[in-house]
Amino acid sequence: MLSLALGEFLREFWPMLLVLALGNTAIVALLPHARRSRPAWAIFAGFFTVVLGAALLIHSERFLVETVLFWSFALIAVAAGGMLVTQSNPVYAALAFALVVLSTCGLFLLQAAPFLMAATITIYAGAIVVTFLFVIMLAQQEGHSSADLRSREPILASLAGFLFLGALLCVLHRAYDRPQAQELTLLAERLHRVARAETPQEVFTEMGEPKALAMTSPLVDALEKYLVDETRLHNLEGRWAALRPGAGDKQLGEVKRNAAEVLRQLQEHYTLYGLGGPPRGWENDAPGVRPKLPAANVDALGQTLFTDYLVPIELAGVLLLVATIGAIVIAGRRSEELR
Amino acid sequence: MTSLSLENYLIVGAALFALGLIGFLARRNLIIMFLSVEMMLQGVALNLVAFSSYHGNLGGQVMVLFILAVAACEAAIALALILMLFRSKKSLDVSLWQELREPDQEPITDDEPLLPAPVPPPDPTLTPAGAEPAQRPQETSHV
Numbered sequence: 001m002l003s004l005a006l007g008e009f010l011r012e013f014w015p016m017l018l019v020l021a022l023g024n025t026a027i028v029a030l031l032p033h034a035r036r037s038r039p040a041w042a043i044f045a046g047f048f049t050v051v052l053g054a055a056l057l058i059h060s061e062r063f064l065v066e067t068v069l070f071w072s073f074a075l076i077a078v079a080a081g082g083m084l085v086t087q088s089n090p091v092y093a094a095l096a097f098a099l100v101v102l103s104t105c106g107l108f109l110l111q112a113a114p115f116l117m118a119a120t121i122t123i124y125a126g127a128i129v130v131t132f133l134f135v136i137m138l139a140q141q142e143g144h145s146s147a148d149l150r151s152r153e154p155i156l157a158s159l160a161g162f163l164f165l166g167a168l169l170c171v172l173h174r175a176y177d178r179p180q181a182q183e184l185t186l187l188a189e190r191l192h193r194v195a196r197a198e199t200p201q202e203v204f205t206e207m208g209e210p211k212a213l214a215m216t217s218p219l220v221d222a223l224e225k226y227l228v229d230e231t232r233l234h235n236l237e238g239r240w241a242a243l244r245p246g247a248g249d250k251q252l253g254e255v256k257r258n259a260a261e262v263l264r265q266l267q268e269h270y271t272l273y274g275l276g277g278p279p280r281g282w283e284n285d286a287p288g289v290r291p292k293l294p295a296a297n298v299d300a301l302g303q304t305l306f307t308d309y310l311v312p313i314e315l316a317g318v319l320l321l322v323a324t325i326g327a328i329v330i331a332g333r334r335s336e337e338l339r
Numbered sequence: 340m341t342s343l344s345l346e347n348y349l350i351v352g353a354a355l356f357a358l359g360l361i362g363f364l365a366r367r368n369l370i371i372m373f374l375s376v377e378m379m380l381q382g383v384a385l386n387l388v389a390f391s392s393y394h395g396n397l398g399g400q401v402m403v404l405f406i407l408a409v410a411a412c413e414a415a416i417a418l419a420l421i422l423m424l425f426r427s428k429k430s431l432d433v434s435l436w437q438e439l440r441e442p443d444q445e446p447i448t449d450d451e452p453l454l455p456a457p458v459p460p461p462d463p464t465l466t467p468a469g470a471e472p473a474q475r476p477q478e479t480s481h482v
Contacts, residue, residue, distance in 0.1 A: 081354070081358040084362060085375060090371055116400055123407050131415075148367070168353040176346040291394070301401070305401060
């Protein structure tokens with residue numbers, strides 16, 4: 001029983017597991033090691049891991065400017081993250097972290113969060129990284145120290161990290177790439193075409209033609225297993241059974257309205273638009289489409305912050321004050337007072 | 340809505356978080372350990388902003404703002420503590436603090452010797468250029 005489940009798991013995920021194993025070997029080879037310097041093959045292995053992982057996991061159907069930007073920001077973020085983890089020189093690591101922050105802010109901007117982009121760049125890449133560089137300059141002026149040239153348990157650490165990443169990616173794959181999710185999206189597309197049909201013939205191409213008595217539509221049969229409350233679906237089937245090739249607008253309108261109701265019920269219960277967004281042309285007339293973020297991001301953020309989240313804002317202010325006082329007190333003590 | 344679906348951003352966030360986890364567990368320099376923690380926070384922030392834009396709800400972005408504030412506080416306190424630790428042991432190595440380990444844990448020892456530090460190349464020397472000046476006969480005086 002267990003081996004059956006394991007076999008099924010491996011069959012579903014084996015390309016991703018191979019890529020993760022390659023990334024694991026690359027990271028273990030790249031982490032600082034006492035007796036050898038960084039091997040060149042590991043850099044190529046790391047690069048190939050990122051490219052193969054992106055090819056496997058990232059789905060983008062349309063080649064727009066946005067896709068190119070997403071790819072470049074994501075690749076730079078992951079590559080700079082790898083650099084941060086494996087660099088010996090802490091100054092280079094801090095600069096790699098600044099690069100991670102910049103690419104993450106690019107991804108923020110792609111998702112309609114311009115204020116967060118500006119705030120994160122100012123606070124992280126501007127203030128925190130500079131403070132870190134100050135501390136490094138105070139503590140370690142010679143660049144490398146003996147601590148930087150060694151790692152603690154590199155094999156176990158990267159195994160833990162990649163097991164965690166593998167678990168996350170498997171869960172994401174199961175949630176978004178299941179064949180059933182795609183099947184549901186296809187069924188919803190067909191239903192949407194019925195809801196927008198101009199002639200009865202279009203309805204018949206999607207749902208089949210009701211020739212005999214008590215005939216069921218294959219579309220309705222396929223949709224039955226996705227809905228608990230089937231009254232609207234049966235209404236649709238009844239209207240469809242009464243439709244004739246020469247039917248008037250009123251009967252066609254009934255079929256279309258019922259189809260739209262079933263579609264709304266589906267959308268309430270399933271995340272239909274998880275894969276690549278809604279199909280073309282849906283954004284304007286599909287019922288129940290998810291709300292979009294307001295375009296005036298700063299205005300809307302300000303309004304939300306100072307009405308819904310007022311108490312957390314004040315608490316965050318108090319936290320900042322306490323942290324500042326604490327930092328001054330801690331760093332201001334002389335080392336003799338420690339003992 | 341975007342042509343890129345939600346799970347692409349979640350995958351990037353997961354990758355950043357996992358890399359930060361590896362960095363925190365494997366490195367010995369306190370500064371790099373803390374930078375890895377900050378990278379984990381970046382991965383989480385990316386997840387939150389992705390969900391916020393997917394649902395059209397500003398709550399995710401508000402949460403990232405608070406993460407920013409808390410990360411700034413945490414950076415201040417952590418750097419103050421790192422400075423105190425450095426003043427004690429004059430090093431940023433976390434393995435020097437072996438007395439903080441669990442009672443039944445073995446101390447970490449550095450068995451492997453490091454590679455010898457690379458000798459910097461000697462300064463270049465130039466061959467003298469030009470001809471030797473002609474030897475003038477020794478003159479006693481011009482007086």
